[in-house]
Amino acid sequence: MKRIEVIKVLSERDGLVICNLGFPSRELYAIKDSPSHFYMLGSMGMASSIGLGLALAQKKRVYTIDGDGSILMNLGSLTTIAHHAPQNYCLIIIDNKSYGSTGNQPTSTGQKTDLEKIARAAGITQVKTVESLEDLQQHLDLHRNELLVVIAKTDNSNADVPQVPLLPHFIKKRFMGEVMKPTL
Amino acid sequence: MNPHIDDEIVNILREEGIDLLCSVPCIMLAGVLKKVETTSIIHIPVTREEEGVGIAAGAALGGKRPALLMQNSGLGNSLNALLSLTKLYRLPLPLIISQRGGKGEKVLAQMPMGKATPNLLKASRIDYVRIKERDDLFKMRKMIHKAFANDRVTAILLLRKLWDETH
Numbered sequence: 001m002k003r004i005e006v007i008k009v010l011s012e013r014d015g016l017v018i019c020n021l022g023f024p025s026r027e028l029y030a031i032k033d034s035p036s037h038f039y040m041l042g043s044m045g046m047a048s049s050i051g052l053g054l055a056l057a058q059k060k061r062v063y064t065i066d067g068d069g070s071i072l073m074n075l076g077s078l079t080t081i082a083h084h085a086p087q088n089y090c091l092i093i094i095d096n097k098s099y100g101s102t103g104n105q106p107t108s109t110g111q112k113t114d115l116e117k118i119a120r121a122a123g124i125t126q127v128k129t130v131e132s133l134e135d136l137q138q139h140l141d142l143h144r145n146e147l148l149v150v151i152a153k154t155d156n157s158n159a160d161v162p163q164v165p166l167l168p169h170f171i172k173k174r175f176m177g178e179v180m181k182p183t184l
Numbered sequence: 185m186n187p188h189i190d191d192e193i194v195n196i197l198r199e200e201g202i203d204l205l206c207s208v209p210c211i212m213l214a215g216v217l218k219k220v221e222t223t224s225i226i227h228i229p230v231t232r233e234e235e236g237v238g239i240a241a242g243a244a245l246g247g248k249r250p251a252l253l254m255q256n257s258g259l260g261n262s263l264n265a266l267l268s269l270t271k272l273y274r275l276p277l278p279l280i281i282s283q284r285g286g287k288g289e290k291v292l293a294q295m296p297m298g299k300a301t302p303n304l305l306k307a308s309r310i311d312y313v314r315i316k317e318r319d320d321l322f323k324m325r326k327m328i329h330k331a332f333a334n335d336r337v338t339a340i341l342l343l344r345k346l347w348d349e350t351h
Contacts, residue, residue, distance in 0.1 A: 018242070038245065042268025046238035049230075050269075053242025053250070056226065057204065076231025080239070084228065172245070172273040179246055 001133060003094050004159045006152045007031060007065060009136055010092060015061035016179060018051040020044075022101025023158045024065050024094065030161035035178040039164045039171055045073030048091050052081050055089035058179055061144070062088060068095040068109040075118065081147070082123030090140065090148045096156040104156050119149045129153065189346055190215035192321055193280075197251060198223055200328040202278075204248045206236030210255035212282035212347060217253070233258030237265040237277070244275045249332060253280045256301040256341065257294070267308060270337050278331040280324075283314070283341040288348075305339055312339035316346055 004027040010017060011031050018038045019025045025039040040047060048071060051064030071077070071093050081091065097110030109115055119127040126143050129151040130136045136152055187195075193216050197205065204226040207217060220227050226248075230236040233254045240250035254262075259281065270277045284291070285298015305312045311330065313323040324340045331338040 040269075042272055043238065043265040045234070046241070046265050046269055049235050049238025050242035050245070053204075053239035053244075053248075054246045055242075056228075056239075057243040057246025057248040074232075074235055074238070077235055077238075080228065080230055080235065168273045172275065176245055176247070 001131065001152065001154045002157055002159075003027065003096060003100070003154045004031065005133055006092070006094055006136060006154060009133055009140075010063050010065060011037075013061075013063060013140065015063050015090075016054060016175075018047055018054065018062065018064040020047045020065050020067050020070055023161075024067065025164050026161045027159050028065070029164045029166075030159065035174045037171075038175045039166065041164070041168055041171075045070050048074060048077040048081065051089060051091060052077065052084065052086070054179075055086035056084060059088060060179065060183065061090065064089075064091045066091060066093045067100070068093060068097060068115065069099045069107045071115065072107060072109075072113075075122075078119050078122035078124060078149075081149075085124075085147045087146050090143075090150070092150045092152055094152050094154055096154045098156045100156050100158055115151045119151075124149050127151070186318065188215070189318065190219050192318070193324070193342075194219040194223060196321065196325050196328070197225065197280075200325060201249045201332075202251045202328070204228065204240070204243045204250040205253055206230050206239050206250065207253040208233050208236065208255065208258050210282040210284070212284070212342070212344065213253055213255070233262035234265045237262045237270060240277050241265075241269050241273070241275050244277065249276070251278045251280055251328070255282050256284055257297045259301055259304055260297060263304065263308065266310070266337055271308075271310075274335040276331045276335050277337045278328040279310075279337065279339040281339055281341050283343050286343060288344055301341065310337050310339050312341055314341045314343060316343040318346070
């Protein structure tokens with residue numbers, strides 16, 4: 001599986017998307033731009049926390065696209081997510097075993113570290129590792145109304161896509177407009 | 185008789201419409217944290233101050249009025265997120281900070297960050313106030329208001345003396 005394929009699946013779902021900085025945001029933007037996308041431009045490690053805050057603040061489903069390197073920077077976040085457990089929250093950790101946006105330096109998930117076990121031990125009950133897009137779809141559908149953490153195993157290739165050309169203030173204003181829109 | 189200083193602080197949070205509070209504990213803030221639990225404010229204890237910055241940013245995107253309660257040592261743990269997330273996207277966030285490392289500090293390790301805190305805030309262009317007595321608390325109100333009126337990070341440094349007065 002490639003990361004951009006996982007992101008494409010997520011971009012087709014109904015909900016708000018918090019997307020990790022670097023290549024994940026660039027790939028999401030290249031697939032499709034939408035007001036429901038919050039592209040992170042900085043603050044590495046914060047994706048899962050931003051998504052948690054958003055899920056607690058409102059009722060729409062929140063998909064956070066995180067990465068192995070990023071979640072390893074903020075593992076405490078998994079314990080806070082477990083404790084507050086908003087049922088409208090889905091955290092997808094794309095695990096390519098490397099820091100893909102900085103030259104593919106290896107992370108510990110390519111060695112002995114098991115993110116699924118960490119998430120479970122943090123107290124999250126619905127955690128699934130997926131290695132195919134079909135499996136990913138199936139689990140997103142099956143647990144669409146509950147707190148779900150997915151670890152999606154991908155290779156460490158980056159798509160050849162440009163930077164996100166949007167200003168942070170614009171991303172925020174447009175996104176908040178989407179958050180406030182009533183659901184049909 | 186004046187209300188307890190912890191009550192006054194929590195009342196200001198409520199009156200300024202704070203509805204979600206992330207916190208990392210500090211002994212100076214223990215009373216405030218206990219009182220917050222008796223209010224309707226959603227209280228989210230976080231594992232690290234930076235995590236609180238992320239949650240607060242998400243909550244603000246979702247229409248909440250968040251605040252972050254922490255010790256000044258936590259400023260060092262959260263500065264990158266405060267600048268490259270909250271400030272970059274012009275999100276509101278008042279930081280309610282217990283200022284250790286000043287007069288009467290008994291823990292040597294608190295001194296370096298105590299000294300650096302105002303300079304770090306200045307260098308980061310985060311407006312702040314120092315509150316050392318009850319009569320200064322109106323400034324806390326103003327700083328919270330400013331954060332939401334102007335979509336920015338502001339900081340309120342609560343000095344030890346504020347509690348000495350009532351204990």
